[in-house]
Amino acid sequence: MLERLVETFCAVDDFCQAFLPQWEAYLLGNGTALRGPKPKLSISEIITILLVLHGSQFKYLKSFYTGVTGEALRRYFPEMPCYERFVALQQSVLIPLLCFLLSRLGHRTGIYYIDSTALAVRHNRRISRHQTFKGLAARQDQHGLVLRLQAPLGVQSPH
Secondary structure (H helix, E strand, C coil): CHHHHHHHHHHHHHHHHHHHHHHHHHCCCCCCCCCCCCCCCCHHHHHHHHHHHHHCCCCCHHHHHHCHHHHHHHHHCCCCCCHHHHHHHHHHHHHHHHHHHHHCCCCCCCCEEEECCEEEEEEHHHHHHCCCCCCCEEECCCCCCEEEEECCEEEECCC
16 A cells, blocks of 8 residues: 555545635634644645555554554654554544545446355354354354355445
8 A cells, every 4th residue: 555655645635625625614613723732744644644554454553553654654754743643633534534535436337246255254163152143154064164154245346
């Protein structure tokens, strides 16, 4: 995802330049400044970092932000705050992030693909204790040692 960082940032920044003035016009308030220090990162930079996180193999923000990837991001975003401050800044970009993602949805074509690959879930000795997929999963065969789950996955056509 880092190889597409500049492209992602440009798309987010273009969106933010068009969206933020309209959004701020609808916000309630008396025009006074918010409490606390002004963030050094722009809203588009925060959104870009969050998109890179979710496009990476990292599961947790802390390991992503404080690890090697965070150090690589500092070359592109030299004003990156500490981890605790970034966590606090996330809430301020929720609405712009959601609107950006909604603006990137594809058009509904009515053509969808379904994949129902069987997934190995449990060993036979623990099948009776398994509650998560109760009613959805079943044994594949008598000699198999796994509980099989049919997981349908719908994917929209890219066209």
